[in-house]
Amino acid sequence: MELRADLLRLVPDERRVTTSESVLDQHAQDLSYHRPRRPDAVVYAKTTEEVAALLRWASEQGVPVVPFGAGTSLEGHVIPARGGISLDLTRMDRIVELRPHDLLAVVQAGVLRSALNAAAGEHGLQFPVDPGADATLGGMAATNASGTTTVRYGGMRTNVLALEAVLADGRVVRAGSRAAKTSAGYDLRSLFVGSEGTLGVITELTLRLHGIPEAVVGVRAAFADLDAACAAAVALVGSGLSVARLELLDALTIAAVNAYKGMAYAEAPSLFLELAGSEAGVGGDVEAARELCEGEGCLAWAAERDPTARARLWEARHHVLFALVHGSPGKLHKSTDVCVPVSELPGAVRRARLLAEDSGLAASIIAHAGDGNYHVLLMLDPADPAELAAAERLNDALVEHALAVGGTCTGEHGIGQGKIGYLEREHGDLLPLMRDVKRAFDPQGILNPGKVVASEAALR
Ligand SMILES: Cc1cc2nc3c(=O)[nH]c(=O)nc-3n(C[C@H](O)[C@H](O)[C@H](O)COP(=O)(O)OP(=O)(O)OC[C@H]3O[C@@H](n4cnc5c(N)ncnc54)[C@H](O)[C@@H]3O)c2cc1C
Helix, strand or coil: CHHHHHHHCCCHHHEEEEHHHHCCCCCCCCCCCCCCCCEEEEEECCCCHHHHHHHHHHHHHHEEEEEECCCCCCCCCCHHHHHHHHEEECCCCEEEEHHHHHHEEEECCCCHHHHHHHHHHHEEECCCCCCCCEEEEEHHHHCCCCCCCHHHCCHHHHHEEEEEEECCCEEEEEEEEECCCCCCCCCCCHHHHHCCCCCEEEEEEEEECEEEECCCEEEEEEEEHHHHHHHHHHHCCCCCCEEEEEEEEEEHHHHHHHHCCCCHHHHHHHHEEEEECCCHHHHHHHHHHHHHHHHHHEEEEECCCCCCHHHHHHHHCCCCHHHHHHHHHEEEECCCCCCCCCCHHHHHHHHHHHHHHHHCCCCEHHHHHHCEEEEEEECCCCCCCCHHHHHHHHHHHHHHHHHCCCCEECCHHHHCCHHHHHHHHHHCCCHHHHHHHHHHHCCCCEECCCCCCHHHHHHH
C-alpha cells in the first residue's frame, strides 16, 4: 500500500497506478518460454513529465523500473527480473505530427505501428518496419526490431531519425534531428535504439516515412528442397530486382500454416516474396524473378496482385508462430535468431534442419532470407529439463556456427535475459565497455536490471 501511495503522488490517477493481480500477471511475462515474475506495481504513464518524475523517485529509492510496450518481445525482455515497477507506455499513443513533405512522423512511444501506418497511408506514405506483431514503436526502437521488409527498408536503427528519452535520474534528453543525415558527435540516438530499456525510457520518436509503391506483387514460390529455396533467395538478393520482402518457410511451417489458416499451400520449402515499384518496372521484375527461381529449381509459382490476396499471403506468414502454438497444445515457444552473411544462408539452414531433426523437438524453420536471418521455432515444455537442455544445445550449435562464419547470435529479437551468455560469447571483449556505458547512463542500475549486459550468474 505504501508503494502505491508513493506512486500516486507521482502519477495522481487511481486508474493508472495498479497492483491488481491480473494486471501484474499481464506484465510478468512475454510470449515465450521464459519463467514469469510479477512486478510490484504497474504504472501507465501519459506524459514525459510523469516518466521523468517516476524515474527520479525510483533512482532515489533504488526501485527497478522496466519499460513495457506491447509485451511482444521474445527473450524475457519485459520480465521484471528484480521486481519493481512495470512502466507501461501504451497510453502514450499520440501521433504528435505528420510531415508528409519531409517524409517523417513524430510519435509518442506507445503508438502501435498499425496506427502510424493508418495515418501515414492517408498521405500515400508508410512506415515499413514490420516485425509481424503489432508492437509499439517505442518497443520496436528499444529492440531495434526489423522483419519482412528489412531487405528493402532497413530496420529500426535506419528509420529512427531522432528520439526523446528520459534517463534514470529523470533528465529528459533528445538525440538526432529532423534532417535526413547528421555527423554531429557520438550517435546516442543509435545507442538508445536496441538498448532494451536499460539506458533510458524512450518517450517520443521521429521516424522516417516512405512512399507506398505504385505496384506491388506478392509471390509464393515452392521448391523441391531447402537448398534450392535458399539458393534462389541468395540469387534474388543480388539480382537488383525490386524485392521488398523475401521470406523462407520450410515444409513443416507450411503444413502448420495450412492447418491453422485453412490454406492449401504446397507443403514444400517456399519463398514468400514481394516485388514493389512502378507499374512499368514491376511486371518485368516479376518475370525476371520467376526465371531466376526456375533456374534454381522452382516447382510452383503463384503471383498475386490483388491486395486482398496479398494480405492473405502475408497474414499466413505473420501467423506462423500462432499456427505452431496451436499445433502444440500445452507447449511454449522458443525461437533462435542467428543472422549470417547472406551467402552463408543455404549452408546454415541445411545444418540447422539436420540439428533440429537430431534434437527430437518439434522444430520449424523460417528465415528473413534476404537478410540472412533465420529462426528455428521450437515448441517445448519449459518444465521438462530434457527438452530445455535439447533446445539450448541446438541454439548453442547454431550460435557457434553463426559466429564462426561472421554472423551474430541475434539478428532482431535482442538479448533480453535469454541471450546474455551469447552476448558474452560474441562480444566478450566489448562487454566491459558496454557495462561502462550502462553505468554512465544508469549508475544505480534501476533500468530493466538483469538484462543485456547483466552477468548470467546474477540471474540464477
Ligand atoms: C508473432 C511474433 C513475430 C515476431 N517477429 C519479429 C520479427 O520478425 N522481427 C523482430 O524484430 N521482432 C519480432 N518479434 C518480436 C517483437 O515483436 C519485437 O521485439 C517488438 O519490437 C517489441 O515491441 P513491444 O512494443 O512489444 O515491446 P515490449 O516487448 O513491450 O518491450 C521490449 C523491450 O523494449 C523495452 N521497451 C519497451 N518500450 C520501451 C520504451 N518506450 N523505452 C525504452 N524501452 C522500452 C522493454 O523494457 C523491453 O526490454 C515477433 C514477436 C511475435 C510475437
